[in-house]
Amino acid sequence: MASIGLSDAFDNPKAKFNLYRVNLGMGQGARDIAAAGDRFLILSGPDGDTVGPAGVRLWKPGSDVKSCREILKAGPVDRKPEALTVLETTDNQYKVLIMSDGVRNGAPAIYVVPC
16 A cells, blocks of 8 residues: 655655555455545455455554455355445444446445444
8 A cells, every 4th residue: 555645646746655565365455445534444355357255454554454354255256346435434333335346237235344
């Protein structure tokens, strides 16, 4: 992951990114990222254009990634979760909408992710 200050992004061509190494697991990459207060929910899935296990992880810059909830595969075997949107946040959970690639209309699914 990388971050840069807003004014640096637009006004400072010499600004440097802050880089963060986030371990999502062997063969896993970030499919989408959604802000959740001072943290981020990361939709992880297989590297490249392949199907396989997907998960939602909670990450706060400067801390380790904590697994929130694994998303079980559902529907056709070629489903690939690709998009994550936070619908609602409470003190102990996030309600998220996940859309997938490779299935009709994105197969929208709502998950409650405890954290």
